Amino acid sequence: MGQHLISAKQLSRADIERVLDHAAALERDSPTDRRSGTLLGLCFFEPSTRTRLSFEAAIKRLGGDALDMGAIEASSVTKGETLADTVRVLAGYVDALVLRHPSEGAARMASEFVSVPLINAGDGAGQHPTQTLLDLYTMRENVGLDGLSIGIMGDLKYGRTVHSLSLALTNFDTTQHLVSPESLRLPRGVRYDLEAAGASVQEHTDLSTVLPDLDVLYVTRIQRERFPDDAEYRAIAGEYRIDAATLEDAKENLIVMHPLPRVEEIAADVDETPHAKYFEQAKNGVAVRMALLDLALDGGGIFAADESGSLADWNEGADA
Ligand code: NCD
Numbered sequence: 001m002g003q004h005l006i007s008a009k010q011l012s013r014a015d016i017e018r019v020l021d022h023a024a025a026l027e028r029d030s031p032t033d034r035r036s037g038t039l040l041g042l043c044f045f046e047p048s049t050r051t052r053l054s055f056e057a058a059i060k061r062l063g064g065d066a067l068d069m070g071a072i073e074a075s076s077v078t079k080g081e082t083l084a085d086t087v088r089v090l091a092g093y094v095d096a097l098v099l100r101h102p103s104e105g106a107a108r109m110a111s112e113f114v115s116v117p118l119i120n121a122g123d124g125a126g127q128h129p130t131q132t133l134l135d136l137y138t139m140r141e142n143v144g145l146d147g148l149s150i151g152i153m154g155d156l157k158y159g160r161t162v163h164s165l166s167l168a169l170t171n172f173d174t175t176q177h178l179v180s181p182e183s184l185r186l187p188r189g190v191r192y193d194l195e196a197a198g199a200s201v202q203e204h205t206d207l208s209t210v211l212p213d214l215d216v217l218y219v220t221r222i223q224r225e226r227f228p229d230d231a232e233y234r235a236i237a238g239e240y241r242i243d244a245a246t247l248e249d250a251k252e253n254l255i256v257m258h259p260l261p262r263v264e265e266i267a268a269d270v271d272e273t274p275h276a277k278y279f280e281q282a283k284n285g286v287a288v289r290m291a292l293l294d295l296a297l298d299g300g301g302i303f304a305a306d307e308s309g310s311l312a313d314w315n316e317g318a319d320a
Pocket of ligand 1: 050051122128131160161220221259260261
């Protein structure tokens with residue numbers, strides 16, 4: 001078993017259910033001392049509000065504490081220290097590490113240098129598996145996880161939450177409707193994995209044709225920071241936006257999700273509708289990360305090992 005969580009490809013249905021069941025139990029019982037004396041390292045090389053703070057809340061609610069590397073400007077990274085050295089040193093101070101980094105493959109690479117569990121909290125346009133666990137928790141609480149039509153809309157190319165969610169959904173009986181402009185379709189590697197898993201996937205450029213069939217609409221932000229060219233971003237920004245009027249054609253019990261932050265892709269008038277579940281989704285991040293940490297801290301590995309490429313792949317692609 002792998003002790004690190006790098007990609008949603010590692011998650012089987014049984015793994016997912018184990019984490020979600022444990023999250024539900026922790027939410028019910030709210031224990032405060034399960035992990036007293038445990039230190040979680042937070043190593044964020046990219047901005048984050050929800051992911052960083054919900055990990056911190058999670059370890060503290062378990063009775064442990066967090067050690068946050070803080071802003072990179074204040075760390076030795078500015079002196080030219082490599083990621084490998086930074087995580088190797090931090091891993092000596094803590095019991096588990098959470099890493100976010102702007103380069104795809106960074107978490108995979110970093111995990112080769114540490115002996116404590118390392119959790120990928122977002123690697124560039126790669127993966128964001130813990131977001132997926134809380135997304136699935138939210139779906140399960142509201143509409144279940146089988147027999148669903150799920151629309152995933154927005155930036156499917158650069159959106160790491162989409163890459164992870166889409167792969168994890170192949171464990172369930174779902175049809176995925178991928179809605180995006182041509183230029184932001186799911187990357188080839190992820191499509192390949194979906195195909196290999198026998199996923200039921202349909203691609204669309206227009207939401208209106210599929211909206212009435214959907215049980216879940218997962219909206220995402222166009223990842224401006226990952227566009228090589230800002231003009232390309234501006235050409236797309238503002239499309240793929242929903243408001244309360246858009247949802248008039250939706251099923252009564254459709255749930256609208258979003259990993260957040262939203263910019264303008266969900267109008268504020270959706271917040272007042274019973275469809276809106278994105279704030280509940282963000283809140284679920286604490287219980288789900290408590291469960292994940294609690295299981296990971298037991299040692300022995302909780303998921304299949306990540307086999308998505310070697311260190312050499314990362315070095316080649318690091319600044320691509
Ligand atoms: C997402 C991320 O960082 O990938 N946010 C999050 O972790 N909840 C989505 C985004 O930034 O658009």
